[in-house]
Structure formats: C-alpha cells, structure tokens
Amino acid sequence: MKTDPDIRIDDYVFLHRKLYDLFRQKWSMQKTGSLKKTVRDSLQKSVDENREGLLHNLLFDMRTATILVDEIGLKQAVVCAALLFRPVLKGHVAIDDIRKNFGDEVAIILRGLKKVSDLAEKKSRVESENYIKLLLSIAEDVRVVFILLAEQLQLMRDAKEITSEKRLDLSIESAYLYAPLAHRLGLYTIKSELEDLSLKYTDRETYDFIARKLNETKRSRDKYIEEFIRPLKERLDKTSLKYDIKGRTKSIHSINSKLKKQKIEFDNIYDLFAIRIILDSPSEMEKTHCWQVYSIVTDMYQPNPKRLKDWLSIPKSNGYESLHITVMGPDSKWVEVQIRTRRMDDIAERGLAAHWKYKGVKEESTLDDWLKSLRESLESKDVDIRDKLGDFKLNLYEEEIFVFTPKGDLFKLPKGASVLDFAFAIHSKLGSTCVSGKVNGKNVPIKHLLKSGDQVEINTSSHQTPKQDWLNYVVTSKAKTRIRQLLKEEAGKQVDIAKEMLSRRMKNRKIDLDDPLLMQLIKKLKYKTVTDFYIDIAAEKLEVNWVIDRYLELGSKDIEHRDLSTATSADNFVIKPHSQDIKSTDELIIDQNLTGVDYRLAKCCNPIYGDEIFGFVSSQGIKIHRISCPNAHDLFSRFGYRILKARWSGKASGTASYTSVLRVIGNDQLNIVANLMSIISKEDGVQMRSISIDSNDGLFQGNITVMLANTSMLEQLMKKLKAVKGVKSVTRLNY
Incomplete structure (x- = not known):
C-alpha cells in the first residue's frame, strides 16, 4: 500500500508530465527547461522549509496551474506566471529577469499578482482595502484574477487539512468575493464548487443533509431522466443533427438557496436537475439548429411559456448563450431543458473571459465595458471604500434586462434598473440633467423601473441637478458613483x-x-x-x-x-432602555484580542459558550452568531467585510447563562413529560424557562427552553433526555 509521500510523488510526476506537454506545444525545449530550472532553483533557496513543505508548495502551484489549463482553458503565459508567482513573491527571481527569459506578457501578469500579494496572507477578516486592490487589478488585467480564482479554488479543495479558523476565513472570502467574481466572468463550474465548499465548511449539517438526499434519490432521478430522454433521442436521431444529451444535477448550494428562498421541503423541489442538449453545429447554423431542437422538444412535451429564457438572441453580459425552456415531462413533472452548441457550452463552463482576447477569439465588448465601468468606480477618490465595495457587488448582478434607445440601440442593465440608471448608462451629463423619461411613448418619472423590451427616451433640463434621494432610485454602480x-x-x-x-x-x-x-x-x-x-x-x-x-x-x-x-430637531430624541441582551464580559474575545466589548447574542441561532462563533457588525452593534446559524452563509456572501473573528476565552466565568431551545419528539405515554421536567430540574446549573408540548396520533413534540452555561452542559442534558423511555429524538433548534 502506498504511503502519503508516495502518492504525492506520483501526483508530482503526473502533473509535471501534463504541464511539460502544455509548454512544449508552443515553447522551445530551451525555454521550457529555463522555466523548470527557475522553479527548482527557487525551491533550493527555500532553506527555511523541510522537504515535505517544499513538495506541498510545489504540488499546490502545479495543481493551481492545471486548474488554469483544464477548468479555465488558459495558455502558456498565464500558466507560467502561476508557477513563477511564489519564486517572485519570495524574492528568489526578479521580474526583469522573467521578462528577459519568458517575455513581457508573463512579467505584466506577475506585476499584477504582486500588487495583491498581501491577500495571500489570510487576514483576520475581510478587509476593504485589500479588496479594492484586488478589484483594481481586475480592471488592469483580468488574467491576474484567473490565477487568484484558481488559487482560491485549490485552497478550498485543500482546506480540510487546515484549522477551522482558517477554513472560515477562506469560506467567507469565497462566498463574498470569489464566487460572485467567477459568476461574473462566466466560470459557472468554479462558482458552483466554491459555493458548495463554502457551504460544506460553514454548515456541514445542511450540506450533508442535501448530499444524502441527492444520493438517496439518485436511482429514481436517473430512471426518470432516462425515461424523459429516450423518446427525445429517437426524434433527434431522425434529423441530421449531431448532439449529446444528458441530465445534470444542480449544485448543493443552489438547492439550499431554493429551499430557503421558497421555504419548501427537499421532496417538493421539482427542478433538482436539468436536461442539457449540446449540438455540434457550424457557427453560421448555431441559432437555427438550437431553435430546431426547441421545436422538437416542445412538440413532444408541453412548454411553460412563462419560463422561456432566450439567451441566444441577446447573450448575457458575461457571454453566456443558451436557450432554457421548462416543459411538462412524464408523471406531470416540470423539467428544465437547456439547448446550446458545443462552443456555447465551452463558454458556459469556462467563461467568456477565457476566450476573450488571449485565445484570439473576437467577442463582444461587453467584458471590456464592464472592466471600464469597474475601473471608473474604483478609482474615484470621492467615494467611500464601503460604497465602492457595495457598487462592485452591484456589478455582479445575475439577472439582466434589455432596453432600447429611440434609435434602436441596445443597453443591458441589471434587473430593477430605473429610467435614471438608463440615463447615466448613456452619458453622465444626460443622467445629471434627467427630469423624466418616456417609456414606450408614455411619460414616466425618473424612478420608474424598466422591463426588458422597453424603448426609453430621456427628458432633460439645464436647471436640473442631482439630489440626495437619487441614490435610492438607481442600482447600477456607474449611476451611484457619478451621483455621489x-x-x-x-x-x-x-x-x-x-x-x-x-x-x-x-x-x-x-x-x-x-x-x-x-x-x-x-x-x-x-x-x-x-x-x-x-x-x-x-x-x-x-x-x-x-x-x-x-x-x-x-x-x-x-x-x-x-x-x-x-x-436641531428633537422629534427623534429617545432615551433607549438598557438592553438585557447586551453583554460585555471577558468570556468572549472579538477580532484580534479585544475583550470587554459590548455585543449581543443573535436571536436567530442562540449561541452559547463553547459553540463555534463569529461576530457581525450590524446597525445595532456587534452580534454574535453560531457558524452553523441558518443566516451565516447569507451574511458571508453579502456582507463579508462586516464579519469579525470571535472565540470564547479559555475559561468560562461560571456566572454567565445562555438560552438554548431543545426540540423533543417521542411517544405520548403516561408521565413522559413529567420525567423530562424532573431530569431538567435535577441538573446543576440548568434552569428551565418554558415548555410547549403538542400531542397528535400517539406522538408528542415540543420545545423546551433552558438556561445553562456552556455546550458541555447542553450535550450532557440532551444525552440524559434522549435516554428517557419513549423519547425518539432531542435536537437543538436555531431559535
């Protein structure tokens, strides 16, 4: 049986051969050998690291490089920069020497990577200044971000080997910044994996529940997909079309989002998977073939016209092209069908950015426009850093609308955009003097929300100037930045x-x-x-x-x-009563080494001493949540810069008491509730605050609220309650 070092050596040999073959496709043997020598010399200079550490770093860099090749589709210059990043960072090789040996392109990418190298030192929390540096590097050269995305993905894949504290840092960064970035650049596969891993490390219980449910339903799901596909294949085979057809299960993160958003049970989700039809079509016949397949599918299965999404006629801003339809399949179940060509699928999986400029494929200038807009927003010296971050997040919108000028020019805007957004999208001067609009021939105010297909005309006045409340009427970063x-x-x-x-x-x-x-x-x-x-x-x-x-x-x-x-006005003057849930003890340490800081325990998850926790800066001050809080992932992804590290100090004070709610389910038999209450009353340091029990068809279920000092006492209490005859389960609730 091979030991771990042997496996690492095997990985090294495999990755070395793979990367060597890549470079030899375009580079001479001398240039490829020079790269290998540069990396090897840098390793030999790292005398502060042991052999195992050197092999680990080398494998990490090589795995990152293979992500760039296999999962993003990049070429030699970017992969070379990824391999040389560590030697440059450690000062073992100068960028000027790299320019001489490997060219200007590699040197430019490495210079961009150096600007954001401090991100490699995982900070105690998401820091706004670091993100502004990262975002500015995007605006300068998007290839820098491909490398950082690949590195982040590899870090997340390896995160099971690091401490839970570092895993949380990585997960917050992934959910807040890197997954939305991957989405905006069209890297859907990487986006989904980052989101899934982030959920896995922050809410393992939910992740395992969905994964288990998917595994339990796999056989019936595969059977249904086969039943749906079989007649379709028979019809498609009668045409001259060349195609692949398959079922694809949705990501765990997207299923979890649907469960929370729609507030439904797992068994009630109808679209756990999608059918994907991929066509091998020449460029001039792509749309014709896609609509031909659409006609075949809708002839066989009843379509839902409200759920037709046509990204063939007008692709998304990140280059995504596909035709999505929802049809009624066997057993009256709704099924999503995605129709696209091989080229479209490649862009959907790897991102338009992977094709843009660096592979010689001329695409629309939408990515150029986005980068330009991002640069203008970030370089503005008149805007607060947090406003810049908020504007950037707005740039990562998922849903778009398409509106037209009176002359028929097309503009893509985020869903929820107003007439004022449209005016600023055309020109800042037009936006700043906008007084109203005319949508499809009807006069509307500047805050009127636009819909896809609207034709919009802007009315202006030389006397008009921006007002503070305009910021409430716009959603695009360009409009917000210019108004400020x-x-x-x-x-x-x-x-x-x-x-x-x-x-x-x-x-x-x-x-x-x-x-x-x-x-x-x-x-x-x-x-x-x-x-x-x-x-x-x-x-x-x-x-x-x-x-x-x-x-x-x-x-x-x-x-x-x-x-x-x-x-000043006294209308809003209120003496606030002292809140009993505000705490300021040395039991809890926030951020670096801060004790005695006022904080509140979040009501949504009721953390107690011993739980894994984090702090969140809210408008009411610092709130402490459990890592497994149902709202945690949403806070990480939307407000990563407000997250603070928090941990319990080494020793509890012994005087603090925390609220916890237990859900008890069991057989409705004589004296069972009395037995439960008796156990709680006999537990030292445990106080029962309330109990609520319902009984139905021989079963009882209820919530018991207790006050106690820490998780050890809670676990001991739950163990004793589970031992009571007739009790089926005892679980801790999040509220």
Whole structure:
C-alpha cells in the first residue's frame, strides 16, 4: 500500500508530465527547461522549509496551474506566471529577469499578482482595502484574477487539512468575493464548487443533509431522466443533427438557496436537475439548429411559456448563450431543458473571459465595458471604500434586462434598473440633467423601473441637478458613483458659500473667528462633520446670527448648563432602555484580542459558550452568531467585510447563562413529560424557562427552553433526555 509521500510523488510526476506537454506545444525545449530550472532553483533557496513543505508548495502551484489549463482553458503565459508567482513573491527571481527569459506578457501578469500579494496572507477578516486592490487589478488585467480564482479554488479543495479558523476565513472570502467574481466572468463550474465548499465548511449539517438526499434519490432521478430522454433521442436521431444529451444535477448550494428562498421541503423541489442538449453545429447554423431542437422538444412535451429564457438572441453580459425552456415531462413533472452548441457550452463552463482576447477569439465588448465601468468606480477618490465595495457587488448582478434607445440601440442593465440608471448608462451629463423619461411613448418619472423590451427616451433640463434621494432610485454602480461625485461637488460649492456668509456676518459684527472655538461649537451642535454644519447654513436650516450668538456664548463660558441641541430637531430624541441582551464580559474575545466589548447574542441561532462563533457588525452593534446559524452563509456572501473573528476565552466565568431551545419528539405515554421536567430540574446549573408540548396520533413534540452555561452542559442534558423511555429524538433548534 502506498504511503502519503508516495502518492504525492506520483501526483508530482503526473502533473509535471501534463504541464511539460502544455509548454512544449508552443515553447522551445530551451525555454521550457529555463522555466523548470527557475522553479527548482527557487525551491533550493527555500532553506527555511523541510522537504515535505517544499513538495506541498510545489504540488499546490502545479495543481493551481492545471486548474488554469483544464477548468479555465488558459495558455502558456498565464500558466507560467502561476508557477513563477511564489519564486517572485519570495524574492528568489526578479521580474526583469522573467521578462528577459519568458517575455513581457508573463512579467505584466506577475506585476499584477504582486500588487495583491498581501491577500495571500489570510487576514483576520475581510478587509476593504485589500479588496479594492484586488478589484483594481481586475480592471488592469483580468488574467491576474484567473490565477487568484484558481488559487482560491485549490485552497478550498485543500482546506480540510487546515484549522477551522482558517477554513472560515477562506469560506467567507469565497462566498463574498470569489464566487460572485467567477459568476461574473462566466466560470459557472468554479462558482458552483466554491459555493458548495463554502457551504460544506460553514454548515456541514445542511450540506450533508442535501448530499444524502441527492444520493438517496439518485436511482429514481436517473430512471426518470432516462425515461424523459429516450423518446427525445429517437426524434433527434431522425434529423441530421449531431448532439449529446444528458441530465445534470444542480449544485448543493443552489438547492439550499431554493429551499430557503421558497421555504419548501427537499421532496417538493421539482427542478433538482436539468436536461442539457449540446449540438455540434457550424457557427453560421448555431441559432437555427438550437431553435430546431426547441421545436422538437416542445412538440413532444408541453412548454411553460412563462419560463422561456432566450439567451441566444441577446447573450448575457458575461457571454453566456443558451436557450432554457421548462416543459411538462412524464408523471406531470416540470423539467428544465437547456439547448446550446458545443462552443456555447465551452463558454458556459469556462467563461467568456477565457476566450476573450488571449485565445484570439473576437467577442463582444461587453467584458471590456464592464472592466471600464469597474475601473471608473474604483478609482474615484470621492467615494467611500464601503460604497465602492457595495457598487462592485452591484456589478455582479445575475439577472439582466434589455432596453432600447429611440434609435434602436441596445443597453443591458441589471434587473430593477430605473429610467435614471438608463440615463447615466448613456452619458453622465444626460443622467445629471434627467427630469423624466418616456417609456414606450408614455411619460414616466425618473424612478420608474424598466422591463426588458422597453424603448426609453430621456427628458432633460439645464436647471436640473442631482439630489440626495437619487441614490435610492438607481442600482447600477456607474449611476451611484457619478451621483455621489456630483453631490460632493455641489456640497463643496455650498460649503464655500456658507463659509463666506459666516465670515462676512462676523466682520459686520466685528467678531474675530477662532477656528478651535468654532470646532467646539460644531461638536456641541451634534454635527458629525464640518461639511454638514456649513451645508445646513447654506440651506438656511441654521440661521447665521443664531450661530454667531451661540459662538459668543461658548466663548464667554456662559453656557455650561444650556442645551445647544435645541438647534436641531428633537422629534427623534429617545432615551433607549438598557438592553438585557447586551453583554460585555471577558468570556468572549472579538477580532484580534479585544475583550470587554459590548455585543449581543443573535436571536436567530442562540449561541452559547463553547459553540463555534463569529461576530457581525450590524446597525445595532456587534452580534454574535453560531457558524452553523441558518443566516451565516447569507451574511458571508453579502456582507463579508462586516464579519469579525470571535472565540470564547479559555475559561468560562461560571456566572454567565445562555438560552438554548431543545426540540423533543417521542411517544405520548403516561408521565413522559413529567420525567423530562424532573431530569431538567435535577441538573446543576440548568434552569428551565418554558415548555410547549403538542400531542397528535400517539406522538408528542415540543420545545423546551433552558438556561445553562456552556455546550458541555447542553450535550450532557440532551444525552440524559434522549435516554428517557419513549423519547425518539432531542435536537437543538436555531431559535
């Protein structure tokens, strides 16, 4: 039997041969040998690592390289850069030397990788600045991101060998950034694997449940697919079409999302799989053949016209082309059928970006347009980092609509886009002066939501300027970025006007302006920024003479017992009661080494001492969730930058008590509830808060809420409750 080192050596030999063959397709033996020597020399310089560590690093780099080849479809320059990234990062070889030996293309990619090399050091949480650097590298050269995506995928595949803390970091990054990036670049297979692995590492119970259900239903699913396909093949074989047809099960992550979104049981999901028909068609006949197959399928099975998705006529922005229809199959079950050509399937699996420019295939400029828009958004110095991140996430939209100008020009926008989004998509000046629109000949306001097929005309006025509430009417990053810039420019003008007004009035009253004293007044008036103070003066919300009077009073120190807050509205003034669920003990350590920080325990999962946990920065402060919280994956994918590391300290205080809800199911027999309550009452440190029991057809089920100190006590209590005669199951609920 082979040992682990032997297996690693076998992997090395296999990967070496595979990569060597790739480079020899285009490179000379001398150039290929130079690459091998550069990597080997770098390994020999890594004297701080043992032989096992060197082999591990080498295999990781080679596996990353094979992902680039097999799963993204990239060529020699990008693969070479991936193999040389570690030697460059360690300073074993200079980029100038790489340019001489391997060309400008490899050097450019490595320079981009160096800019984001700090991402390789997995931080304690998702840091906005690091992501801005990564996103800017996308805008410069998308090949950098292919390498980072491949590296992230390999890290996730190897994550079972690392600590749970590092696994959580990787999973958050994958769900929040890398999976959406893979989706936007059309790399659906990589996107699905990243999402599945992220779910596996953060909610293993749900992942295993769906995987087990899929395995249990595999035989019946395969039988149904065969029953659906058989008559279709008979009809298709009578044509001259060359094709493949197969059933494809949906990813575990997508099934989980459907379960949560539709709030249904696993057995009620009808579209666990899709039938895919892939045609071998010449380019000039692709659409004709796809629609021919569509006609055959819908002749045999009743289609649902509301679920027709035509990405043949107008492909998605990431290049995805396919025809999706839902038909009524045998046993009156709805089945999704995807029809595409071999070329379309290659792009759907590997992404348009893999073909774009670097393989010599000329495609639409949609990816160029997206990169340009992304660059403009990220390089704006007038936009807050978190706003930039939010705008970027908007750029990774899944659903699109297609609208037209009066001349028939096509624009692709995210679902939910407004007339104002459309105006900014055409030109910033048009957007900033937009007063209304005309959709299909009817006048509509700027916040009117557009639908696919709408023809839109923009009405403008030279007197129109952007308003703060415009940000609520737009969803595209281009519109949001430009509106913020224009608002900031306008605010700057208002500040100058207000400063000049205050200065002139003070001179008229022969008062000297003392900047520190004015800053003290602004602080007393509860303003967060000086700009907000001056904007209120310009808008006449603050009367200038009133401000000067307060300034004089503060200067004479005659206002110690006066309330300056009367200058602002008192409508929203509320004294908040002290919340009992706010905790500030040294039992919990947040982020690096912070103790004594106020936090709340999330009601959705009720964490207790000993659970694996994380912190989330919400509008109500820091909330602590269990890693297995039903909302965790959604928080990771949507708000990764708000996640904080959190862990329990080494020793519990012994005074803290936590809420936990137990679900008990059993036979409805005499005294069983009394026996359960008796066990709980006898447990030291356990207090029962409530109990709710229902009985039906000889079975009882109920929830018992208890207060206790840690997971060990909870596990011990559950074990004793399960031992009661007649009890079938005891589980911990998330609420």
